[in-house]
Amino acid sequence: MSQTTGGGAIWAVVVTFARPRVLDSMLGALGRQTRRPDHVLVVDNGSDPEVARVAAAQGAEYVDSGDNIGPAGGNALGLSVLLPRAADDDWILFVDDDDEPVDDTLLHRLESFGREVSYSDPLVAGVGIAGSxxxxxxxxxxRFEDDELCETVDLDVIFGGSLPMYSAGVLRRVGGFDARLFWGFEEAELGLRLRGLxxxxxxxxxxxxHARQVAGTAGLASRTLRTPTDKAAWRRYYSVRNSTVLARRYGGPLASTVAGVGGAAKGALTLARSHxxxxxxxxxARGAVDAYRGRLGRRVDPGTNDKVSA
Structure with a gap:
């Protein structure tokens, strides 16, 4: 995957943690795209020598974050490495290591769409396969209804894992992901910030x-995105905390109460019912309290219930 510095390039950031086989599969999938990224940067949140080996074998640049800084921190780090090299009309692509494109033409079709809509409207800052x-x-x-998904769909948020691509020039002007969120809703915070501007x-x-059809989620009637009931407790902490942070920054007067108090109550009830x-x-509840107190960063380690820092 060779580096391109001229306009129109795609610079990809792939954040990974302790799963070199998954990363190898993703990098292979990117390499099979009919429109491959011009440069791929792997951000390793696990300081894993095998991840470094996989990245080198696949022709990707490698950077060790030195600690688990989460998807938000990893994407922010990757952007800080690539953005100085990118031209304003390049794209910065953010790739989840476990969400491979559903076919080998997807990136080509998404880029073509992005070039078309941004040519007709210079205020288009990003495109992706899915959002809300x-x-x-x-x-x-x-959640959009299926019958709303025709032609160009305007979003407030581009989902992570849906090949989100952002204008390098816009990110240079307004900044990228908020690394303090650590895990979850970092793409939502960026999207709402861009929309507010x-x-x-x-x-x-x-x-x-088509992405819904492949995932088996087409035809769902719910118009509100809900948290899966089997989500791990540490994930619920970050979901409640970061959704409350978003509500305080971008929502109406009642939004932080709904996100914080409502999210904490629903999360606790679901976990209690699961014994x-x-x-x-x-x-x-800790997540809601930390949101109100402005306590961001990595407060609970993934897979544990231990507080990392005071």
């Missing part, structure tokens, strides 16, 4: 619908 809108009054995300985020409706230990049941 944000109900600011309540601080919740609304007047930029557009778009998805090609047919590709959006989880008390230390896990209280994590959603």
């Amino acid at each position: 809108t944000y109900r600011r009054q309540l601080g919740v995300f609304r 007047g930029y557009r985020l778009c998805a090609p409706g047919p590709l959006f619908l 989880r230990p008390l230390g896990e049941i209280i994590l959603p």
Whole structure:
């Protein structure tokens, strides 16, 4: 995967943690795309020599974050490495290591869409395969109905894992991911910040619908995105905390109450019904409290209930 410094390049950031086989598969999938990224940077949150070996074998640049800084921190680090090299009309692509493109033409079709919509509207800051809108009054995300997914779909948020590509020039002006979020909703924070500044985020409706069909989620009736009931307790901590942070920054007067108090209560009830230990049941409430107190960063280690720092 060779580096290109001229306009129109795609610079890809792939954040990974302790799964070199998954990374190897993803890098192989990117290499099979009919429109391959011009340069791929692997950000290793696990300081794993095998990850470094895989990146080198696949022709990708490698950077060791030195610690687990989460997807938010990893994407922010990757952007800081690549953005100085990119031209304003290049794209910065953010790739989850376990969400491979569904076919080998997907990146080509998404780039073509992105070039088309940004040519007609210079305020288009990013494109992706899927996303949602944000109900600011309540601080919740609304799911598009299938019949809304036609032609160009305007979004408030481009989902992670949906090949989100952002204009390098726009990110240079407004900044990238908030590394302090650590895990979850970092793409939502960036999207809402861009939208608040007047930029557009778009998805090609047919590709959006096709992605649902492949995932088996087409036809769902719910208009509000909900947290899966089997989500791990540490994930609920970050979901409640970061969704409350978003509500305080971008929502209406009631939004932080709905996200914080409502999210904490629902999360705790779900965990209690699953007969989880008390230390896990209280994590959603801790997330809400930390959001109100501005305590961001890595506070709970993934897979554990231990506080990392005071």
